[in-house]
Amino acid sequence: MNIWFGQKHISFAEILAGKWGEVDDYQRQILDFCQQWLGGQRVFVRHTSGSTGKPKPIELRREQMRASAMLTGQALGLQRGMAALIGMDCNYIAGTMMLVRGLEIGLEMHVVAPTRNPLLAIDDxxxxxxxxxxxALVPLQVQAVLDDVVSAERFGRLHCVLIGGAAIGQGLLERLISAETPTLYHTYGMTETVSHIALRQLNGEAASERFIPLAGVELALDGRGCLTIRGPMTLGKLVVTNDLVELASDGSFVWLGRIDNVINSGGVKVNAEKVAAALSKVLGNDRVFVVGLPDAEWGEAVTGFVEGEPMQLPTLAGLSRYEKPKQIHFVAQFSLTSSGKVDRGATVRGVLDG
Incomplete structure (x- = not known):
């Protein structure tokens, strides 16, 4: 098996021996990790993405990373000799786990530097x-891929694609649901669970609104109604999340939002994701988020942020007077974390300080 950087390919044996010749800095980081993995290193450190707080280092053990990789391979039917296209930053857990899947299952790995449209960056x-x-791609990348004729054609030829790292906006979701190929999965997970612990198929006969946990994953609700996770990828330890879900007896669930994204406006609890979905639908724009900002009258004022040019806002049907945004800010471009996710805190600060 090999890792491909364009036309250059390096076998797993050559990686272990450190025989990879001239490479750029990003490629060297990938090869260093792969050499450590092939050499049997037991502990690795990765940082959280920073999308829900300040990035922090997480220590991950080889056993849990391997368990996650093999369970994903089982769920997707991945076999030795198949291929993987890796266009996410391999310094973060999603990209790292693409490498681990390739190394453990035995996949031909084609790596491109992380970019908004990795399918246009392929030169092999x-x-x-x-x-x-x-x-595996984040929603922002999928949107860019589908908006380009060349990359959209390539996308349709893939076997399957994992989409994660952020919620999928309604407009993009509708495009994905109607896609005939490839098979598409929305993922649920975090760095602490070594990427995803559950998959939701978006298209085809098995499409569902519910996430299905990987084999061996045990889910429950804590006293707040938030999801708790225990499984091989957590080494049997309980991981407590801030995610509100509707959990069924079979272990499947619907994600409702984060408990720390609940806004207390005038004494009424408002689900920020619900408001963002309504905004996204009427604006025809998936680049939307909603937060609660301090307000003398309401305690927290429901406030929307939209990436794009200012426009007249249509009527927001289906929202109560407490849920309707008190203010909407149009931003030319959202701030992003180093892993390519929307940095809500930096975006809000940029607007308020401006």
């Missing part, structure tokens, strides 16, 4: 076995 198109190739 003919080397990829598209019919057996799987990939």
């Amino acid at each position: 198109v003919g080397q990829i076995d598209w019919a057996t190739c799987f990939s």
Whole structure:
């Protein structure tokens, strides 16, 4: 098996031996990790993405990373000799786990530097076995891929794609649900659970609104109604989340939002995700988020942030007077974390300080 950087390919044996010749800094970081993995290193440190707080280092053990990789391979039907297209930053857990899946299952890995549209960055198109190739992307990347004719055609030839790292906006979701190929999965997980612990198929006959946990994952609710997780990828330890879910007896669940994204406006609890979804729908724009900002009258004022040019806001049907935003800010471009996710805190500060 090999890692491909464009036309250059390096076998797993050459990686272990450190025989990879001239490479750039990002490629060297990837090869260093792969060499450590192939050499049997037991502990690795990765940082959280920073999308829900300040990035922090997380120590992960080889056993839990391998368990996650093999369970994903089982769920997706990945087999030795298939291919993986890796366009996420491998310094963060989602990209790292793409490498681990490739190393453990035995996949031909095609790596491109992280960019908004990784399917346009490929210069070894003919080397990829598209019919057996799987990939993982964030929603922002998927949107860019589908908006380009060339990359959209390549996307349709993939075997399957994991989409995670953020909620999928309604407009993009509708496009994905109607896609015939590839098979698409929305993921649920975090760095602490070594990427995803559950998958929701978005298209095809098995499409569902519910996330299905990977084999061996035990889910429950704590006293707040938030999800708790225990499984092979947590080494049997309980992980307590701030995610509100509707949990069924079979372990499947619907994600409702984060408890720390609940806004107390005038004494009424408002779900920020619900308001953001309503805004996204009427504006036809998935680049939306909603937060509560301090307010003398309401305690917290429901406030929307929209990426794009200012426009007249249509009527927001289905929202109570407490849920309707008291103010909406249009921002030319959201601030992003180093892993490419929307940095809500920096975006809000930029607007308020401006």
